[in-house]
Amino acid sequence: MSRAIVDAGSAIPPVLPQGLETPCLVIDLDVVERNGRRLQGELDARGVRLRPHTKTHKSVAIARLQLELGAEGLTVGTLGEAEVMAAAGLSDLFIAYPVWAVDAKAARLRALHERSDLAVGIDSVEGAEHLARAVLGTRPLAVLIEVDSGGHRTGVGGPQAVADLARRARDLGLNVEGVFTHGGHSYAAPDAHLQAAVDETTSLGEAADGLRSVGIEPRTISAGSTPTAVEAATDQVNEIRAGTYILGDRQQVILHGSPADGVAAYVAATVVSTSVPGHVVLDAGAKTLTKDRASFLEGYGAIPAYPDAVIERLNDYHGIVRIPSGSPAPRLGEVVAVVPNHICPVVDLFDSFVATKGPEIVGRWPVDARGRSG
């Protein structure tokens, strides 16, 4: 595991910027741009479009950079994220989520549809009915049908179900634009991405045929997961919706979703206590690092400068770091970089982040869509 810890920190400067007020989130814009160019280049070479998922960074500025680098539009996870991006003028949006559009949410969806180029995911007739009702009297709303490719989360099961739902959605006045999937089982284990990519492309190929069987030629055939982003970019797919690739995190390095130098984000934390033998305590706890921990990871984040250290327990504001006997330990008052296990929920805890270029601080940027979970 130590090897992966060191790898995950290879883009973090060995000497951190001075004057960081901990705990804080730091994002290196140089690494962000390199990550953005890298995946955009891979997909350009394969003739597949990129529609990055903004739930990872929730930042208008980073979303704009992704578009400048060649992304065709944005993916979002919630109506709230879509509203934030649309308000900033980024209006080519796909909500990759089965939005349940009733009451206030129906009104918000309608308002967003009127001001943007919106598509929404569906996986049920009832969900489609609510969408159709919400936009009644405006132009048709674009929808994409979600298919379950093996992640077993959401999505209909196979081409016949796709065909049936497509026909019903069309009858409701919705514009069925294509199919999408999320091969979430790519997160199950370090090498799970290989099979998950095959499952995504196979399921999408069949789902596209399902659409064709009812006379709809899909304009969008979309796969989405950072670990599968490159391998799923085959002839059967014309869009990739990866999100985490842009920031990277500890688990992505292990899951083959980020290269070793692809971790752009870290939490800076101070050692505030060394009173209890055998460990040190950071001022980054569960309200900063989250308790996200995949089964193949030890501890709640990695400290690249101290690869043997294990962030063993998190209380709200305390991170208890076990230092194995004989291993070096950070001293009281030292500021260390922590690479989160999973960056998406960590970003969502911060109202803003420190933007750097290597060891140099260049600004403080807002997490524009923080907390917009619905």
Next chain:
Amino acid sequence: MSRAIVDAGSAIPPVLPQGLETPCLVIDLDVVERNGRRLQGELDARGVRLRPHTKTHKSVAIARLQLELGAEGLTVGTLGEAEVMAAAGLSDLFIAYPVWAVDAKAARLRALHERSDLAVGIDSVEGAEHLARAVLGTRPLAVLIEVDSGGHRTGVGGPQAVADLARRARDLGLNVEGVFTHGGHSYAAPDAHLQAAVDETTSLGEAADGLRSVGIEPRTISAGSTPTAVEAATDQVNEIRAGTYILGDRQQVILHGSPADGVAAYVAATVVSTSVPGHVVLDAGAKTLTKDRASFLEGYGAIPAYPDAVIERLNDYHGIVRIPSGSPAPRLGEVVAVVPNHICPVVDLFDSFVATKGPEIVGRWPVDARGRSG
């Protein structure tokens, strides 16, 4: 486990308020008040003061209610929480944390000290030195020495260490006001509170004697953990710093920290997908419920209306709920109440909450100190 799930939901109205826009945090003010009166009454009867920890609710309004019910002042976990409470005029504050006061944080601490009646925790000479330097030229800052009572997180180890640190702190010009501990091992298992309460009181009694051995009569001898709040309120202690008791959560019902009717807070979530057999999907994921899950809990929260349901997986915006074969399942579009495993990090994800009295919505209240983790 099902029994505890039902218990944890016994204060939640069987029919939820209409028109909730999910996911949202709902807090029943009647239950809050009952919880507040209950612990205040228990401690009043024992002649022990209550200084509730505001990190649970982060709400000025709820903190004010706690003071009105008889609390002597407030506990906070960070400088940021203290600043929010002080700005609202709630200025009798104890930061139960070894604040590392350098650079911008030193300036913030000094400003806060000048406008409030502040005490800060210490567990190292170096930490105390930074505090003393930060307030140089103003009046003395009150400090409490933290002792480790068995939680093995922070705090010095035993009465001699307390005496040594107290002498050094006094020599630095700090006003050593007392000792405190957090018996965090009360969270280890359902019956761990019994031993943890004994450990807290024993350690604090010895620590108080340590202070006396260097000529300091402690004014404050403070224990803090919701599971031990009543049992630690003995003659050896004169202050309790419980926090979670005011809202309650799923683990507190099991840990004996909340009575069955003491859960005031829940997350309202909508079933957005039932496409994949064997489970339903809620619009409350890891960015809403957090992945906090004690080893003795199954799943990421309880659904009292469906006690057999298990919230088995969380993605950012998806909660995947396994429905055992033959058990009732919520229907597509249904809104359900979810009792979080641990309420503190959940509250910190929301900018505001829906305030109710039973099934009636009475307002939307801000989570004033949201995100103030440093």
